Amino acid sequence: MVKIGASILSADFGNLNEEIKKAEEAGVDFFHVDIMDGHFVPNISIGIGIAKDIKKIAKLPVDAHLMVENPDQFIDEFKGMDYITFHIEAVKFPFRTIKKIREIGAEPIVALNPATSLSSVGYILGEVHAVLIMTVEPGFSGQKFIPIMTKKIEKLKDIIANNGYDTKIFVDGGINVETAPLAVKAGADVLIAASAIFGKEDIKKAVKDLRESALK
Ligand code: DX5
Ligand code: ZN
Numbered sequence: 001m002v003k004i005g006a007s008i009l010s011a012d013f014g015n016l017n018e019e020i021k022k023a024e025e026a027g028v029d030f031f032h033v034d035i036m037d038g039h040f041v042p043n044i045s046i047g048i049g050i051a052k053d054i055k056k057i058a059k060l061p062v063d064a065h066l067m068v069e070n071p072d073q074f075i076d077e078f079k080g081m082d083y084i085t086f087h088i089e090a091v092k093f094p095f096r097t098i099k100k101i102r103e104i105g106a107e108p109i110v111a112l113n114p115a116t117s118l119s120s121v122g123y124i125l126g127e128v129h130a131v132l133i134m135t136v137e138p139g140f141s142g143q144k145f146i147p148i149m150t151k152k153i154e155k156l157k158d159i160i161a162n163n164g165y166d167t168k169i170f171v172d173g174g175i176n177v178e179t180a181p182l183a184v185k186a187g188a189d190v191l192i193a194a195s196a197i198f199g200k201e202d203i204k205k206a207v208k209d210l211r212e213s214a215l216k
Pocket of ligand 1: 007009010032034065136137138139140141142143172173174175192193194195196
């Protein structure tokens, strides 16, 4: 069954406690926290302190999505997170980054911007928990899913299967009831959504709708 990660980027930051509880009651599988530095992406979101507070409040696992330059320098600070997602475009030595993430007890996930080729992660595919395919340009919630990303997901699924890896495929960006079935059909195992969850009045219904759409 497909898993759903709730990206808190569209949550009400003044009411994080409530928002997290609501999402947990609605049946999401984990939280996805977007960290942006205004350099790697043209936006600034939240930092390490709030990410740690979210980890304290949440009963479910937390994934920190680092959209920052030189993520290696911050990895130790994220100790306690369950998953750490780093961008292949932001690191020079991915094997070293993966090692650092494992050393603090987290599972490494490598993210690729939409135009980044799959060959950039070919040699590390067997070393990471998952590959996160960005299905929008990173930086903002509420953007439109880039349709050709389904081809990228299909290709990645093939590469993973052909090599006998156990690597999962996450998708992030523009995931809603229309695009979730396309991503899942192409091979996505995990859907991450912000506006399709926290942007909705009834979070419980939003999560249920998203889950059901993925079965189509
Ligand atoms: C975008 C972030 C996403 C974002 C998704 O840079 O990585 O996690 O919050 O937002 P939606 O689901 O609204 O596209
Ligand atoms: Zn994200």
